[in-house]
Amino acid sequence: MRDFSQDHRWLSINTATVRKSKGQDLPLTEILDACARRGIRAISPWRDQVAAVGLAQVSRQVKANGFELSGYCRGGMFTAADDAGLKAADDDNRRALEEARELNAACLVLVVGALPGALGGRAAHKDIALSRQQVHDGIGRLLEHSRAAGMPLAIEPLHPMYAADRACINTMEQALDVCDALDPSRSGALGVAVDVYHVWWDPKLREQIERAGRERLLAFHVCDWLTPTRDLLNDRGMMGDGVIDIPRIRGWVEGQGFAGYSEVEIFSGLDWWQREAGEVLDTCIARHRSAV
């Protein structure tokens, strides 16, 4: 297992972590400047943040600073209540692929979607098996484009508390079943993003990380699970402040040969988004060294 205690060479910042500074939206350009000033070598930006300043400008800034992208957030949301919705999702995912390629991302992260309409509070149906089939089919269609673009797809299993409204792939085992079905040759074109927040609780985690192996471990995300957790979406903790044994999980992932970035992704409307972004980034660096 790599020694992270001496530097932050393998730290990546998911830009949602500093989406807000003191409660105010922080433009991606300023986020990248703040990362560059701290010698942070990698980022993982969100599409809405990129769109707000323009892809071309972000691409220039990424290249000028020599940033690597540990991933691009995000594609997915494959489910829909009708064919028009499915087609719109396909089109949007192909655009996400093109953006990821322009930014030279390591992978396009997929949050796969769940019951259509549920995110807005009005689920169109209750058939999660149907949603799972739509996700399977949608990934299959996108994979053709992904292979052509040379841009790997990383399925991110989301915590089961998001099964209704954000992602109906909720365990590593389930994600890897999809990978095995759609990419049986383990080509590297399809794999998983392991976010400790979503999978730390899983009694089969170690076994499934070993099943994934190097070819399917495309990204590693960290934050922490707080007790109590006050909000289902926006109360993630800074590494070290919660109950996840992050080094143990990182050890399992690196035991399979993963040698990429450790990406910090913290949604925290109640705490970190209320602080000054520089303080947040400095804390990420410190905790990357001490708690990851």
Place this chain on the structure above:
Amino acid sequence: MRDFSQDHRWLSINTATVRKSKGQDLPLTEILDACARRGIRAISPWRDQVAAVGLAQVSRQVKANGFELSGYCRGGMFTAADDAGLKAADDDNRRALEEARELNAACLVLVVGALPGALGGRAAHKDIALSRQQVHDGIGRLLEHSRAAGMPLAIEPLHPMYAADRACINTMEQALDVCDALDPSRSGALGVAVDVYHVWWDPKLREQIERAGRERLLAFHVCDWLTPTRDLLNDRGMMGDGVIDIPRIRGWVEGQGFAGYSEVEIFSGLDWWQREAGEVLDTCIARHRSAV
């Protein structure tokens, strides 16, 4: 599958559902009176509610009204930071067994515990594998007493969002692994409580219900998953108000031969506990017929 649309013969009320009426604590005696007036034949009381009025009085009222207990809530919380804590849990669980026997419950429901101290916001450690071992060992010890008392133990897998602070058994598969290890003969002394709120998301749910079979399906709990869910603990929905396909899951459970009560267990500080208890019970009856 049984037809529930014509009556509420197979409805049980978990008394936490009407723990409060218009925001005020409602004594168990009044809850039982309100159930009896509505022809509700079964209940599942919580220990703290029983203790508040006294076991002897509750026992008399249960017998006088001819109530059956679909379960007794709850034993468990097997994990601890030291031997004294483990012993205290053992002692408390034996008392819970005796109470369940006095009330002639169908089973003692087990919420097994998680990282010691986490429920109070200060986890003693981060080793969830250790907690799982303590749970396994604790159930093993309690099972000897349970067999002697003729009182089955029902492990309730809790939703993974409670893995840190309430229960580190989080899937049916995991619960059934414990059952297979401790009761390989499928004697009926050890099984599971299937609460749709905790397990609805699980892609392996149907397969694991079939694995459980009649001998291990000891209780069936219903409520609903709301979108959005505003609180991790106390925002459960009334059946029909959320996204869980309850009849489908009940069909799987009854397909294995389960013929017991459908127990309504709703924690809802934001909604139902703010209403008058009679309205809540009337709604449970109506939704039992239309949405379960």
